[in-house]
Amino acid sequence: MNQDRHHGGGHGPTHLFRTVAAGPVLPVLIVLVVVLVDLVGGAGMIWLPLLAAGPALAATTNRPRGVLCVGLLAAALAAALGVRHEVPARELAVVLSSLTAVTLASGLAGALRVRRERVLAAVRSVAEAAQHALLKPVPEIVGPFEVAVRYSAAAAEARIGGDLYALVNTPYGVRLIVGDVRGKGLPAVGTAALVLGVFREAAYDEPDLLTVVDRIERSLARNLGADDFVTAVVAGHPRVGRLEMVNCGHAPPLLVRAAGDVAAVEPTRPAPPLGLRALTDETPSLQVLPFDDGDQLLLYTDGVTEARDHGRAFYPLAEGLARHLSDEPARTLDALHDELLDHVGGRLHDDAALLLIRKPAAADLPQPAADGLLLGDRAG
Template sequence: MSQAREQLTRWAPALPALIVSAVGLTDLAGAGDMIWLPLLAAGPALAATTNRPRGVLCVGVLAAALGMLLSTRDAVPGDELAVVLSALVAVTLASGLASALRGRRERVLAAVRSVAETAQHALLKPVPATVGPFQVAVRYSAAAAEARIGGDLYALIATPYGVRLIVGDVRGKGLPAVGTAALVLGVFREAAWDEPDLLAVVDRIERSLARNLGADDFVTAVVAGYPGAGRLEMVNCGHAPPLLVRRSVGATVVEPVEPAHPAPPLGLRALTGHTPGLQVLPFADGDQLLLYTDGVTEARDRGRAFYPLHEGLARHASEEPARTLDALHDELLAHVGGRLHDDAALLLIRKPVLPVIAR
């Protein structure tokens, strides 16, 4: 499919000239029974979508020259020829202008994409394949494909207190959501390095959001830490439960990690007065944890059926997180027909099995 698209893109600039030539050949084959000259204007009109202004002009000149040649053969009256040539000139000029405007828009879009990619790398920094004791993989898709960034957020860093990570979803879309995501990630990266207690990290984020967010704004998030000794700490603030993957008697078992101490989303604690609690669960060699945003679980197909992430993870779980997420992401896009309608983030960590050293 991609090769066919590349071939079509490569030959597209020549298509207007081929159309002009086809009109000329059709006129010649008609033995003068029908005049096809007005259709020559289709060449420069189509060239506006595939060529630069110079290419449009060349197609227009080719169409005009061919029109004069065919009019002589077909004995077209001079006034009719003048009308045809005038139409060709008008279409060529209009198409050249449209081509110039299209080129300008493409350059602006390329600049916007460049800025968006730079902002994405600053906001959602690339996560290495290995962080601390974990194998790691991340997949992120913004619903606004041209923007490349959205309101979903993730980060995973090694700190003096072990590996710490966050996956969250900002209420709303657009630039305000991106700004809130940047605020959360900035506070998390600083607090995760400074605070020995994971709950203190969450408190720092909560206080910052309370000062900067509006009354109706909030962020759902899961903040987790691995202080070592085979245990994982987790605080779930109104977010979808992560999925824990374990091997059991040769089978893959996927279990949702429901919050033992449910907490409101970040930014809403003052309205509820409820403080989050720390949830601790064992995390042994070979275990995996998938954190995600609702853009994944709320993705629907044409029949309005949700994407079954639980079943998909059980099918595609492997010893390589990158391969697992590649399969999940491809299946997710196939489920929705190729285009997501909400931002979607997937972050998978795996504690590799240490090799047994024979004595």
């Protein structure tokens, strides 16, 4: 199941421009335009230095070989135009020397750019591997639930951030967590990895959901700084028709009943974020909700609800969910994610995670395959 979606097609004017710019076509066109202007204007020496724009531009999009080819073309045309306009030999030599210097400098710049691009590609591949290790792909079917996830990191080049999610099928039913680490960058990623590691282990070991939360709290208390914390919602489905939830300072999930009504699940008793329990007398409480066939639950991080448009208006998530609600979680989140990006103008300024589960009727779930695995489990 894809958790990162690429927006924008591969066709259209933008794609055409990138294709032209990727080769030496655009620099060559600029050189030819300068030559045409020179021939029409007949001013000779005045226009010849502008030929250096060709190799200079080529350095931004082409490899050193392409830069040298454009530079040689520019030098040859400069020499031909100089002879045609009877430019003095000394002045023509200055123009050709300048073109040679610009071409060599541009070729070096192109080589350095190619090297940086290779390093960046290596960093991206490491980041993608880290993302798959940290935020493991979630199957479309987990236990009795249909599941969809969409995640967008604010640091687009890094592809990972401080938001976290996990969903596991345990001996005590399906359990899941969605959280948001205070801060950004590598420290936030490290804290997210710690929370997910403890959750995945405790979710399998502990029969009580509050004990799972306690283990995460103890681990964070040992490892976090005084000002660090994690907001999170931990939920579990121990048996049919019952959903348990513990909210630790996080945004309230949105519960969608089979009839289509959307309501925020506010905590019955507010609890501090994970890592801050020692500073307050409040402790998390277990909230129990009915969860029947056709019901859905959306968990998210504040990167979604705090996303602003150009008028500084927040994205109305509950209204968006009601608009795009369907019986397919993946389709619902696709529409929500697209609308969210349109709301902010195409680029999020904070990490954003969406996790939607739906309880279909048992008859609607895929039947076990011959090897005993659910068809949806193959996606994981």
